[in-house]
């Protein structure tokens with residue numbers, strides 16, 4: 001999940017977890033790759049350790065009679081939060097000053113092994129996609145690029161999709177999702193979407209409505225996983241995910 005700030009990446013990541021778990025497409029590993037982690041809040045989980053904490057630790061701590069890789073792997077396994085049908089791993093803060101080469105190399109190796117034991121890996125990214133290179137993903141099946149319902153937002157989404165070309169990662173589908181769309185999609189916005197779809201390699205996923213259910217759920221601090229199946233936003237996102245996953 002990529003897109004500029006505040007467009008709904010984390011919300012859609014939570015709805016994607018819900019979709020996969022309810023379809024039985026498990027096990028799922030959800031990775032919160034945002035420095036200001038909050039995916040856990042939207043799905044009702046609390047976080048104790050992030051990979052950033054572990055990496056920080058590895059910089060100074062010497063493993064007691066253990067290979068550094070094994071030691072780090074042990075901590076990474078402890079950082080995995082187990083929920084029903086899916087696990088959550090939080091990347092945490094970016095690195096501070098100092099050398100993290102060793103820790104990052106180990107992290108990438110461990111993540112690669114870890115990813116193999118899940119059917120789906122969902123990554124809730126930051127716009128810059130800083131963490132993507134760290135995760136050592138060589139292939140992305142579907143990159144959902146989330147946009148707000150604005151002309152500039154859609155242009156920015158196209159630019160973000162383009163950024164992946166600079167990363168050493170192969171992306172099979174790049175899919176535009178326009179989120180928080182008012183009931184009637186303005187014609188100018190529809191034209192802009194069409195233009196971007198024609199000019200870039202972005203596919204059109206669909207529009208997700210501005211949802212009062214999400215708004216209320218947020219106010220009550222309830223998990224989005226609990227939204228009823230007949231909720232408009234759940235149904236719309238299900239149709240989008242069905243098309244690509």
Ligand SMILES: Nc1ncnc2c1ncn2[C@@H]1O[C@H](COP(=O)(O)OP(=O)(O)OP(=O)(O)O)[C@@H](O)[C@H]1O
Nearest residue numbers: 004005006007008009010011180209210211214218
């Ligand atoms: N379809 C929607 N309807 C109503 N509210 C929404 C919808 N999608 C997202 N929101 C709300 O918009 C806000 C931002 O959403 P979210 O946190 O998912 O965005 P984000 O892209 O992950 O932001 P950030 O860049 O800060 O990580 C939240 O308060 C969320 O509840």
Ligand SMILES: [Mg+2]
Nearest residue numbers: 009010011034
């Ligand atoms: Mg977010």
